[in-house]
Amino acid sequence: MAPTATIETISIVRPLKVIALVCGIITAFLMVLALSSSDWLLAQGWRQGLFAHCIGDGAPKPLPFQINAEVGCHTARDEPYIMASAALCIICLFLDAFATLMTGLGLSSNDPAVKTRYYRIAVWVMTVALIAILIALILYPVFFAQELELGNRTLWEFGWAYGVGWGAAIFLFGAVVLLLCDQEEEEIYYKERTIIHAENDSRA
Template sequence: MPIQTTTVETVTVVRPLKVISLVCLCLSLFLLVIALSTTYWLKTYSFHTGLFQECTDRSVGALSNPVPNAAPEGQCQPPARNTLFVRTAAVLIIVAAAATLFAIFVNTAGLRSNDLHRKYVFYKAATWLSLLSVLAELVALVGFPICFYLSIHSYGLRNWEFDWSYGVAWGALLFVFGALLLLICDKEHEEVYYKEKTIYNPPNEFA
């Protein structure tokens, strides 16, 4: 009688949504770093401010429209007025950046792991960290203009605009929110495993 040999092969299929979510998290972290490190959240004439520094450019506007307690022309300094809301926004953005960074790590660990249970744990952690980042950024970006409007009298001028650093922070929020949606939508089907059965039927003379 012929001998039958059966082999079982397991094939792991990585779902593309997990990879796309990882890319979104990386882009979000990159934009958050830019938003934190630049000084263009608010501007008026030659004065612009970020979360940690406020600067005065060298221009005619610096003399004709001075901001009280602003830095000298061509220089920067830490915020010089009541800036509790600025510090709060900075802390929230830092928390969001840290949560996004950890989400990148655990998402990557989930993609690299071959254990289904560990994958589930890693992806669930990435989902919660992404949610934390979304909430922290949302509170910071919505609360920042509201608090600034309430304390605008301390800046002396009323002609203010939100600048590109603030817009970059919103871009970071959109990317991490996209990553969160991808992780949530794909949570029921982490990986797909296929079992292939191969049967060998050698010739009768080898039986």
């Protein structure tokens, strides 16, 4: 029989896009930690986060910001900058989760046009998420400084949760850069090979 040519489709996953996917997952994890913690701002006997503030045992009186409450954690103060920062962080979390999903779908697809579409969506959504978290991280300390006179404490420190927020922003920035750097790379290759079918003689 005559030789026949077949075309094989070979999909090569770019490592930069895989790293971008991992960065997106890490960002989501860090955002959950930052949102769930009350350790954004720390002072003697006082912890403040996006959704709660906590009063420790033996906290000196008067309490910061004219708060009159018992020991324990309470709902966050009704301050516009706290609510805005919390909303922006939640937006960042959901946008990052969506962009990470788009990146994963792009990696799993074998259609070049579909891959490009998924990656483009992921880049734009992650960029918006990055802007949201940066605004929140800048907004929180700037407006807190304006009410510092009501703090009734001489020493204030940013807690680990605020640092985790910056860590999330760094990983998110890295994911955007990695997707942009590798955006034009071809991931689908076509290889042609010739197969020769041997004819077997049959005998009666």
